[in-house]
Amino acid sequence: MGFQKVVVRCEPTFINTSRSCTCSEPNILGVSLTSEWFAKYLQSSAAACWVYANLTSCQALGNMCVMNMNSYESSTFDACRLFQFIFENTAGLRTVHSFSFWRQNLPWLFYGDQLGLAPQVLSTTPLPTNFSFKGQNQNTKLKFVAASYDVRGNFLKWQTLEGGVLQLCPDTETRLNAAYSFGTTYQQSCEIPVSKLLTDFPTPIFYDVYLEYTDENQHRYIWAVPVLNLNLQHNKIFVNQDSSSGKWLLTRRIFLVDTLSGRENDLESQPRLVRVATQISLSIHLVPNTKNGNIYPPLITIAYSDVDVRDPTSQSVEIALGVLGGLAVLSSLLKTAGWKRRVGSPMIDLQTVVKFLVYYAGDLANVFFIITVGTGLYWLIFFKVSDF
Template identity: 45%
Template sequence: MTFLVYPAPTVARTSAAVIQAVTKDGFDCIRCPGSVSDEGFCTCPVGSILVERDLNGNILEEAQCEVCNGNKPASTVPNINGDRCERCQASFVNTSCTCGSPGILSGGLCFPPGNLPTNANPSVNFAQLKINVHSAWFDRNLYSSAAACLVYSNLTACQALGNMCVMNMHSFSGVSTDACGLFNTIIRSRAALSSTHDISYWKANLPWLYYGEEPGLANRVLQTYPVPIGFSFRGKNEFTAINLLAAVYDVRGEFLKWVKIGPGNLQLCPDTTIRQAAAFSFGTSYQESCTLSVKDLLVSHPEPVFFDIFMDLGGDENKKLLPLPSLVSNQQYNGKFINQETMTNWYLSRRLFLVDTLSGREKSLSTNPKVIRVVKSLKIKFQLVPRTQEGQIFPPLIAVTYEDVPITDIETQQVTASFSVEYEMDQDESIRKMNAVLGLWAWSSDVFSPENRQLEKENWPPITTTNHNLQPQPSTNHQPQLSTTNTNLNHNHQPQPSTNHNHQPQSTTNHNQPPPTTINHQPQPSPNHNQPPATINHQPQSSPNHNQPPTTINHQPQSTTNHNQPPITINH
């Protein structure tokens, strides 16, 4: 078993002209041929690799810097870790690994000039704290991911760029060279290209991050077409399971797997599997909250994992998947929080994460972060379709709020997190029902008042009473309690009125319209989950691999957008 030790910079020792540092594996000390990095390792000049052991694994008296041969036939360059010479990418000139002028060297690739601004902004905005962090991860990968996505249509690079935009809260600013600015530059450059599954917001080879900017779009997405399945609590048609699936990506843009949303993936708070599974039974109002240790989060979430969430609509051979929108309350547009106002101004998005301890690292990826971001509240909101008894709902909304946590004392710091499932109904309809009940009660009070009964008593016909031998029936409690200290479950099959959504269904809504856009999904064998090193290695792809799961959008409003889209089929 190999144990990886991360030494502190103070390990390095100097004595006269002798400079010592810890070896890369953390087991020995060694003299350095040059300088020492902030992490306490020996460093080598550009184009060279660090060699600390001989062919038999014995430690050398002094580390060596070996130059990689960038000319044919070797054509090698140092790898991203600086400990091995690798074949340079095909994007370089055939005769050498040198990225000659006017080429731009980034991320191990040589890019032609003039495609993207070279001054990519690696800052991450933590708006709650009103600070920007110069991210080591963004500094290393932002430009290369954007350029490889634009120039080579590299699927992994496009996903990695999208992830960096998500880590920046999907926010727009006047800076076109930050993560979301570069992503939307690529979106605009592909406006004329085909969309994925005929979804105008989802461009080929790009992740789907936004729904669009049209005013009132959130109303149409959330309140126009019911989900084409119904829930029931009785009889042979009983159906209460909420089936959600997610396509999962790592921070480098690699697709990991499809997972069934349930206990242990969207819920940060620890609890029993049975209790957490109750959240996904239709009609169960669920809430859990807890306090988490920052130290534990740094260990359990060294990198963020990203989720594209769908509702599984079933299907015999091909699964039909309904993409679910998310609402990030931290999202900004030119410095203004836009998703904390009325629904008309909402910017719906897709793709989310739970914990980000990576983007807030400033000096290097091995140092502690200056700030981490944790999902403070994640709510899955269901709104019932009004004037129907068929158990129909509109597309669920995933409302997310993140908390920016400045790192001051890792050992003692804590952060709160909560997860809930809520049910809402149109308040106008509930008011109408309430008025009807109150009106009937008022009429009954007047008709059967003592005065009226006395006046009409003489005209009443004889009353015959029949004994039907009615026995009191045992009461049935439809509210099983699965409560814990931090978990509240309420099986309330009649959702209460709520204004949290500000959902005001349009009076012209036609519920016989086609169902929302769905995607037919065929599960594939499990991929290899062995993770690569913590770097992005973009390989130019002449023929992209389209066995990826769903991922992309057109963020620019289009006057010809067709919102009445039929179900879509994808062979995954």
């Protein structure tokens, strides 16, 4: 058998700035999986963002970077590296609200990649507002709002986070909103079926979170809330899992559930993987040596897990094999015990073990036969029905 090395053109919509012969890869998740969404839209979104400064395409490219955990390597041109390339080469564009990390027409994804930036963001500038439990100036409510976007980069709406917008676990509205009360320790956990995730989140929604506050003159402002994504990799290193905050790389945009990027070959098919936020924490730190209730910017810490979406048929076969295999062990033990009574020997010797293994082999063979025949009949009937 011979082998051929096939050379194909890279996606024509984007220039390979590395000047190598290697095309940029679509998104590869934690397992060996090629995302159909990334394969279809990564290069075209990057091209429209870079060449035409198309706002929606830039947002879509940013979303793909977030779906890829804001991870990037300097040697590859994945979603985040393409985003960084465009960011670095559009220094002439204006910034938004004087934030150097927020370039016009580009979403704000990173707080830069320089060591030591995270402590500056988190513990240098207090919020210009006070929180108090007493008196006429009582202020105990943290008013979080978010700008939400769909996966294609379209702006959806501004919304408050109350009502469980960022909480996957169901609960009463009062308990859900308790998470945003100043000075409250709040914890919630639950188990959610994969089928519900697939139904409730056909495509991911992305959120840029802000804290709304009022200054001493009663003027309303919003403050960008930084994110610590524990899954972020910088040059294959999980920098945000380091104990030193000086090595962290803070980001901005988050999502809860991604059932889209795990689809292979066909965007209408069931995903092979579902990426879900399994840990979300919101931490508030008081400014030390102050009695005015000043706080530093809140920090959202988030961790994602990849859930393997198995084929229901293969799951049924595995369940049947486990149940029938256990019954085979029980049946073999009963047969061996009956044989021991017949021969009148109370001792468990080598002959007893061999007899058990013989019985177990026979019962296990029957289990495999039943499962094989049952599965074969199922698929035969299924395909016969589908022909009609």
